[in-house]
Amino acid sequence: MCTLTHFASHPNPCAHRPLPLFQRHVMSREALCVPRYRVVLAGIAFFHVKETSTGRVRGFRSSHNEACALARSLEVRA
Numbered sequence: 001m002c003t004l005t006h007f008a009s010h011p012n013p014c015a016h017r018p019l020p021l022f023q024r025h026v027m028s029r030e031a032l033c034v035p036r037y038r039v040v041l042a043g044i045a046f047f048h049v050k051e052t053s054t055g056r057v058r059g060f061r062s063s064h065n066e067a068c069a070l071a072r073s074l075e076v077r078a
Helices: 064-077
Strands: 037-043 048-053 058-062
Touching: 037 064, 048 064, 058 064
Parallel strands: none
Antiparallel strands: 037 048, 048 058
C-alpha cells in the first residue's frame, strides 16, 4: 500500500531551502467553465465547430487551427 510519504520531501543538496513539490496554478473563472463551442473531427481534414449546449454545428473549417480560431471568436462574441 502506498501512503505517499516518499513524496513529502525532496532532497536538494545544492540549496538551503527545499524545492517546491506542488505548484499552485491560478486559473481564471472563465477557464474553469465549460466551453460553449467544441471542435469536432467531421471527416478527412474537415472539422465542425459545435455548440456544446445544443449540439448544433455553428461553422466548419478544413484546418484544425482555423476551426479552433473560429471557436474562440464565437466564444468571445457569445
